[in-house]
Amino acid sequence: xxxxxxxxxALITAILTAEGHAESEPAQSSPESVNVSVVNNASVKLAVxxxxxxxxxxxxxDGEVTVEFRxxxxxxxxxxxxxxxxxxxxxxxxVLDTLSYWSFVPARPVACGTVEQTARQTFRFRAGSEKQVHxxxxxxxxxxxxxxxxxxxxxxxxxxxxxxxxxxxxxxSPRGLIATKRVEPVYPDRALQRRxxxxxxxxxxxxxxxxxxxPLVVDSVRGSLFKGSALRxxxxxxxxxxxxxxxxxxxxxxxxxxxxxxxxxxxxxxRKQQREKSNVRIFVPD
Numbered sequence: 001x002x003x004x005x006x007x008x009x010a011l012i013t014a015i016l017t018a019e020g021h022a023e024s025e026p027a028q029s030s031p032e033s034v035n036v037s038v039v040n041n042a043s044v045k046l047a048v049x050x051x052x053x054x055x056x057x058x059x060x061x062d063g064e065v066t067v068e069f070r071x072x073x074x075x076x077x078x079x080x081x082x083x084x085x086x087x088x089x090x091x092x093x094x095v096l097d098t099l100s101y102w103s104f105v106p107a108r109p110v111a112c113g114t115v116e117q118t119a120r121q122t123f124r125f126r127a128g129s130e131k132q133v134h135x136x137x138x139x140x141x142x143x144x145x146x147x148x149x150x151x152x153x154x155x156x157x158x159x160x161x162x163x164x165x166x167x168x169x170x171x172x173s174p175r176g177l178i179a180t181k182r183v184e185p186v187y188p189d190r191a192l193q194r195r196x197x198x199x200x201x202x203x204x205x206x207x208x209x210x211x212x213x214x215p216l217v218v219d220s221v222r223g224s225l226f227k228g229s230a231l232r233x234x235x236x237x238x239x240x241x242x243x244x245x246x247x248x249x250x251x252x253x254x255x256x257x258x259x260x261x262x263x264x265x266x267x268x269x270x271r272k273q274q275r276e277k278s279n280v281r282i283f284v285p286d
Contacts (some may be wrong), residue, residue, distance in 0.1 A: 039138050042071045042107045042117050049133045050098035050123060056090050057127050063087055065095045066122040071140065073116055074201045074219040074257065075104040083120075095123050100198075100221045107140075117141045179239045180210065185233035186259055187265045191225045195262045196221030200230035202256055210239040210251040218255070229257045 056063065066084040069077045077099045082092050099121075107117050122136040191198070201219040202285035205210050215234045217227045234256060241249045 006257050022102065023160070024234050039178075040060055041143060041145075042075070042104045042119070043140075043145070044138065045075060045100070045103040045105050047135060048098050048101040049135070050091070050094040051223075052125060052127070052132050054092060056125070059124075060127045061087065061090060062127055063091045063125045064122060065125075066120065067089045067095055067099060068118065068120045071104050071106065071117045071119050072219045073106055075106045076100075076199060076201075076219055076221055077102045077119070077223070084122075091123065091125055115277070117249055179237055180240055181236070181238035183233045183236040185226070185229040185260070187260060187262070188225055191222075191260070192262055192265065196222060197262055198224060198226045198260045200226045200258045202230055202258065204234055204254055204256075206239050206242075206252045206254055208241060208251055210241045212239070222260075224265070226258070226260050229260075233258070 055061075064084070064285040065082060066073075067080050067255050068083050069080040072078050072147055080096055080099050080142050082096070085092055107115050117140055119141075120139040124136060126132055126134065185200075190196075197220040200217060200223055202215050203218045204215040207213055212235055217223060217231070220227055237256075239252075239254070245250050
């Protein structure tokens with residue numbers, strides 16, 4: 001049975017200025033439910049505005065959609081579920097497609113790591129308004145907050161606003177892991193043909209010699225399409241061995257988030273082919 005947890009000093013930096021109390025779900029790191037005191041609720045990192053369905057816009061149809069979802073420990077919106085829609089089914093797909101691109105700063109407990117939370121977001125569509133899509137205050141574990149204006153983007157703007165940060169993605173570890181060999185995953189043909197994108201977060205064990213073992217998918221967006229490619233890639237990574245003060249090497253754990261973006265992958269392949277062509281030299285015998 002799920003336990004109600006007391007939230008201590010729930011302050012969302014740069015988003016809320018008021019203090020409050022909320023309920024949070026138990027951490028999922030062990031089979032048993034454990035009480036976790038949350039210092040900071042999750043906060044919106046990037047809110048992507050859905051596109052207005054062309055038929056609804058042409059017919060001047062207004063609407064409103066409310067969706068509930070979980071914020072994973074890696075800051076992704078997972079398991080979305082439409083709870084209210086008016087008119088029915090007109091705006092649902094637009095909202096669900098967009099939500100997979102949202103990202104959050106996860107809730108952090110007193111000890112370490114991050115925990116999952118529940119969220120509720122309402123999208124308001126107004127065809128005749130200068131600003132056609134409005135975000136109502138998002139509720140995170142029952143506590144409302146609004147993302148800052150500069151955190152909002154359209155699907156067309158997401159690559160420009162988030163690309164630099166995504167490309168600088170490094171292995172997440174407080175121990176400062178250094179990868180000596182990084183292998184990028186192959187984009188699955190089925191996903192590439194349909195321009196489907198996704199995210200796969202993988203935890204793994206780094207052996208004493210720097211090799212990777214026991215990779216495990218801990219979070220994903222469209223994981224069924226991309227997890228196989230991500231797991232094959234991470235198994236080929238290598239890291240600098242870590243040593244204790246007495247000189248003995250030790251095992252460590254790490255986590256990496258693979259971002260699958262079709263346009264970026266195709267552009268990288270095009271540049272690679274150009275480099276390979278430029279390295280070709282033709283020798284004509286005398």
